[in-house]
Amino acid sequence: MTHPFRELDQRVYNEHRNLLFSVAYRILGTAADAEDVIQDAWFKWSAADRAQVADPRAYLTRIVSNLAMDRLRSTRHKRETYVGPWLPEPILTTGDTADAVTTAESVSMAMLVVLETLSPLERAVFVLKEVFDLSHAEIAEAVDRSEAAVRQAAHRAREHVRARRPRFVADRSRQHEVTRRFFVAATGGDINALMELLSPDVTLWTDGGGKVRQAMRPVAGAQTVAAWFAAIGTVTYQGVEPADMSAELVEINGGLGMVFRGPGRVVATVTVEVEAGGRIIAIHNVANPDKLRAIAEGATRDVRTR
Template identity: 50%
Template sequence: MDRHPRDRRPRKERLLSDHATETFVAHRNLLFTVAYEMLGSAADAEDVLQETWLRWVKVDQADVRDERAYLVRITTRLALNRLRTMKRRKEAYVGPWLPEPLLTTPDVAEDVELAESVSMALMLVLETLAPTERAVFVLREVFDVGYDEIADAVGKTPAAVRQIAHRARRHVDARRPRETVSARETRAVLDSFRRALEGRDLQGLLDVLAPDVVVVGDGGGIKQAALRPVSGAGKVVRFILGGLGKTTERITVDPTTVNGNPGFVVRLDGELDGVMAVRFDDGRISGLYYVRNPAKLTRLAAETPLTLR
């Protein structure tokens, strides 16, 4: 018996299928980035990509003029539908909800625009937008998609999209992080923070934290985390050292790149405890976003490629 039977489809059909596959693969990182920025969840973004693929292979390729735009439109519509259903899930979430952290490739950190758009700080701001506002903001401000294309993707008129984009931009700008700092510029601060955390050094932590620093923890009701953000250097240090004081396990803090920005992988006695993203303002740490929920720590074996193009 022939273990590898030949594909008996007509040659034209095979070529169209191959072309559809090659096109999808070529744009896959872009489509994942679009879905992730809209959803804040890599798992949900992967589900959206699977649905996008299933719809894409059924499309008559001869009718598609701009393949990239067509794929982005499918992804946006599916992500928007999922974003609306995720709202109910987030409302029932225990404690603060943080985006799923991604270990990202060096080129993401080097692209300032991309690194800012996927940073934990900005992704949290996007959480305050309504689903359609978020979709419009992401497509227009991050991916520079035209108003007509966005209108097709979200089911609005171009005029309505312009108004939504203006409103969303104003909302985000009022809450946008003031400064984006490269990992190179902040290496000394990161090293000092790492040593202070591993050494449980109160003064060392105070030296690198901004007076108005905020810690947001996400345990998802599975791992212990503060049920609301902790603000102010003194309170943050007491909170951190108080938590560490409850364990005798050795803490190790390994620098990495989280969502295109500086961060750490934290382990207790060699076991993964969580991923921490760091935000800087004026040379000090102004935000710590600590994800402990195990369901959000499944993509740490490899870096995730993201792109705006």
């Protein structure tokens, strides 16, 4: 028989689980690590003295924030010695996420790449302040720092992100339109159409993690990037013949993206970033099979901030 208090604990935890994943994923950039963190948070929640917990949501957010920062510190060396470019682990998100522009932007591949350059504390503070709109006092309690330290970290993080994010990006309708056109051009091998869509200084990042063959450095320039994608339908890719490769448009990390599949497996995901003028300025291609499990599982995530 399940103890009634245990059932209450589980209900409270389940009520906030989406929020906890949303916090952990943005701090860590990987779904697998985020799931581990919220599982650890459940154990801590189960062992806590509930009489001392006035606000379960704040308490659980504090646990998850600290666990995520600790895990980020422990994995930082692995990311610094990673084979080739390190990209976040893509996830399938719900249509509701796409309706909230700020939420979608905060979980986009492009934003997560920028957040990767912050320190663990700066990243946690930025996520809690800019995405979840916590006060400096609330964040200070969540990350066990003084309010002054949190204000300083928030300022550094905000300036860092502002300097590395494009000032003018396309609105959602334009982003979707360009992504669809890119998808048609890439799967059809139309290099001229690709050239029209790509900014002259477009950059392609490919993450194979040493598990599959990918470019070891960012690929720059419209001509080179266009040739890369135009070849999709004509060459064997990761052991998959062109005739056996399928592709579809799905919502990835709050925006429209592409999933490429071979027999029985996901081969890669591709997401693009579009400038206000309608040209693609950045492309993120994740092919490391270890980072495609969340996509292969097919479960969509609700990463809204409320």
